[in-house]
Amino acid sequence: MNIFAVMKTRIDAVLGDLMTAGKLPAGLDLARVVVEPPRDASHGDISTNAAMVLAKPAGMAPKVLAELIVAHVKGVQDVTGASVAGPGFINIKLDDAVWRGALTDILKAGRSYGDSTVGGSEKVNVEYVSANPTGPMHVGHARGAVVGDALARLLAKAGFAVTKEYYINDAGGQVDNVAAALRMRYLQALGRITEADVQGALERKEIQYGGAYLIPVAEALKARDGDKWADVADAAVWIPALREFTVAYMMKLVKEDLDSLGVHHDVFTSEKGLVDSGKVDDALKFLAERDLTYTGVLEPPKGKTPDDWEPRPQLLFKATQFGDEVDRPLRKSSGAGTYFASDIAYHKDKVDRGFKNLVNIWGADHGGYVKRVQAALAALTGGEGSLDVLLCQMVRVLNNGEPVKMSKRAGTFVTLRDLIDEVGRDVVRFIMLTRKNDAPLDFDYAKVMEKSRENPVFYVHYAHARGRSVFRHAAEMFPTADLSDAGLANADLTRLNDPDELGVLRMLAAWPRLVEGAAFAHEPHRIAFYLYELASQFHALWNKGNDATELRFLQAADQSVSCARLALVRGVGLVIASGLTVFGVEPLEEMR
RNA sequence: GCGCCCGUAGCUCAAUUGGAUAGAGCAUCUGACUACGAAUCAGAAGGCUGGAGGUUCGAGUCCUUCCGGGCGCGCCA
Incomplete structure (x- = not known):
């Protein structure tokens, strides 16, 4: 039970009675009346701005109105005193029994104290992590995972019907790149090439991923298929095969990592699945039928034209109709679908599954992507749906103030596993929640293990x-x-x-x-x-x-x-x- | 150049989403243990909320505009 919400309804009733009695004009809007704890405890137990908010519409001076309300609030249940303060605040003192009653509630409810029904069982979709299946999870993913998971639990506690989702980006060029890198490690595992060959390919940028974390993946592939792929030259054959293998392997690792954090999703949606099942085409058709797509040529980005810029026609979404700055590409000039097109299909899928309230947890580097997805959702739902995107800022990993960069496993960044091994799961979870998501977070191994008030x-x-x-x-x-x-x-x-x-x-x-x-x-x-x-x-x-x-x-x-x-x-x-x-x-x- | 986020005590951050005299921790100074665990607590000091305008009963919070920092900026994901 929320005592402030209870008192709000009682005070609203007082105001209603005053209107009925003709002491206040009828039909006053009480939406802006707030009942809250005063910032300074000496002002009493609860406080309301009713007189200040209603003064103008009621045509009365705030203090006069406040006195009128005070006179009637004094008779309300549990109220032992009320007074006017400052510009027209009404400070109310409650019977101490109210607070003792709260304690009784706590003892009866146990840990579920604070559970609420304000969410009205409304469906909410929280999508978080959604790390590309291209390598180990790092600290940034960890923050998103913890924030998303805590938000999901919080919404559930407040009475929403929450679904926790993970979007697997398994359809684009990135996973092909990993497949190419895996092939190198695979050939290495078979003894066909050396570590120096792999590093050389990395330096010449022939492959983009080369981390040692691919070695066990390559070993697993070798264990399953032997040298089956070693002499297959046709990329159209080996890329899909190795991609599928690595995505499955990486998702298994991702799920293990998330499990070690205590994070579990309800739904995993595959981008490739959306493409293969025709849902991307369906989504584009949906937009086309509403005249929200056209073939056009985009302007070069202002103030920073790429060297190799050339105008090319491609299928665009009329994002500017929904508040975005420019219209956004749905198909590449080659005709292939963009990542955005898949994402539209994914969000349409969420809408089709009955979600109107969507929350996505992303890294701050995706900030530029927010408006277009919100535009897409507005187009898909006729403005009915809402999408809140929480952008998580960087996590700086430190040890006694010194930056920690090297990872035993990944080489260049600190992995989720490093964090958990170093300080434990619960500490990781708690610390990740000690900042607003849009503020950078310092994670200092030494400080978070310190036994002091600072921690x-x-x-x-x-x-x-x-x-x-x-x-x-x-x-x-x-x-x-x-x-x-x-x-x-x-x-x-x-x-x-x-x-x-x-x-x-x-x-x-x-x-x-x-x-x-x-x-x-x-x-x-x-x-x-x-x-x-x-x-x-x-x-x-x-x-x-x-x-x-x-x-x-x-x-x-x-x-x-x-x-x-x-x-x-x-x-x-x-x-x-x-x-x-x-x-x-x-x-x-x-x-x- | 454009967009998004941020700017609060020396440092790291809060501020009930527009409420009253802007609050904590650290650091500095002063105190409290033969203990319901002092791994803690009490007190002092510390501010033109980056600057300037505006909106209103009322602005750290909303609007405009500068300054400073971060992220992003045609078909990548």
């Missing part, structure tokens, strides 16, 4: 582990007490009345609202900051007991107050667990 992973885990530690002591101190969640839900929570205890309760009660806000904004990183703040408040409360022993959670002579406080500690633990679950991270029982 958010540690700090949050420590808060949880400390809470569990209290329970271990409590079990010895009160051997007959029922310390289960159900038992604690029956504790006398009115024993919680220290201002800091109530402060933590308020923070816990804000969790459902935070989940909803983060889900709608597609910003999973908000969870990380919330958890850090909650951990901070919990550590502060703990330490108050150092000086004031009567504030310690466990009071041997007073089981009643101890159980109330244990309920609070448990509530903190459950909300931390609830948040970590969104991240796919397990809370820790202890950290010794």
Whole structure:
């Protein structure tokens, strides 16, 4: 239950009554009325801008209107006080019982506290990773994987029906290039050529991929087919065969990598599958029937004409009708379909499967591609569909501030495996979520393993582990007490009345609202900051007991107050667990 | 040259999506442990939110325009 949403409906009802009674003009739009926690806790428990937003349409001075509303809000359930502040804010004080009630809710709901129905089971498609099956996954993929996975979990928690997808780019020239490189490694595995030959071909740019990671692929091919392909000269024969082999092999590796991160997709869609099944042609036909394609010649890019520029006619999509800067090619001048054409078919496929809300997680280097896909989606859905693209900025991998570049496996970049081997899965996941997706992220091996307040992973885990530690002591101190969640839900929570205890309760009660806000904004990183703040408040409360022993959670002579406080500690633990679950991270029982 | 993203304390970042006196951590200074785990906590100090205009009750947030940084820029994927 989101207390702020509940209060919003109650305040809306008050405003409605005032309209009915003729004290306010009828038909005021309440959409802009917001009920939120005030930034400064001294302003009360909740605050609303109703008077300021409605002043103009109601033809009243904000403060006068605020006084009117305050007079009526005072009678609302759970409200113990209300006052006007500043330019017309209405600050409302709620009965402490509301916050204690939230704790009861937490103990009953467990980790699922914060689950919401605001998503209304609406279908959402989250597409992420979609790394080309051309080599090992690297840090950039890892960030996209974690952000996408956390967003999917977050949306599910907020009540959306989420499908997690991976688009396999297995149809274009890149995979052919890998096939060509694989052939070299394959010949090497058969002893036909040497490592020097491979490196030479790389330097002469005869092949674009040559990493050592292809060696086991070549060995696997040799193990399966022997020297079957060694003397096949016709590229039209060996390229498709080797491409298919390498795509299958690489996708297996990708899935293993994702599995080691705890990331699992529901749907894998193959670009080649779309082409082969005729869905690309269907999509182009769909656009043509709506007069959204034509054969034309594109202008050269302004200010930077390529040397070999020459105008050529090709099939174009009228992207400019949907907000893009130029019309975009659907077919190459050779007549072959472009990657964009496949992508249109893919997004049409998503729409045909019933999705109107699409989210794609891409690397920042694809920023220039966003508008055209959004244009395509608008064309495909008549403006009904929405596509939000989250562009993930670079991850800089450091060790004590020094850039880490070399990878044991890939040679030039840090792989996902390197990260997990170095610091562990949960740390990777958490750290990747400590920044907005559009901000660059520094990932420092030394810092993320540090046991200090500087390191958010540690700090949050420590808060949880400390809470569990209290329970271990409590079990010895009160051997007959029922310390289960159900038992604690029956504790006398009115024993919680220290201002800091109530402060933590308020923070816990804000969790459902935070989940909803983060889900709608597609910003999973908000969870990380919330958890850090909650951990901070919990550590502060703990330490108050150092000086004031009567504030310690466990009071041997007073089981009643101890159980109330244990309920609070448990509530903190459950909300931390609830948040970590969104991240796919397990809370820790202890950290010794 | 054009498009997208970004610019907040010395450093790394928040800011309830347009709300009140812009908040944390690090670094600096001062304090709290024979311990419900001090791996923590309390306090001090630190700001013309890159600059200039505009929109309105109200702007770090929206608009315009400069400055600075990142990414991208015909048929690659």
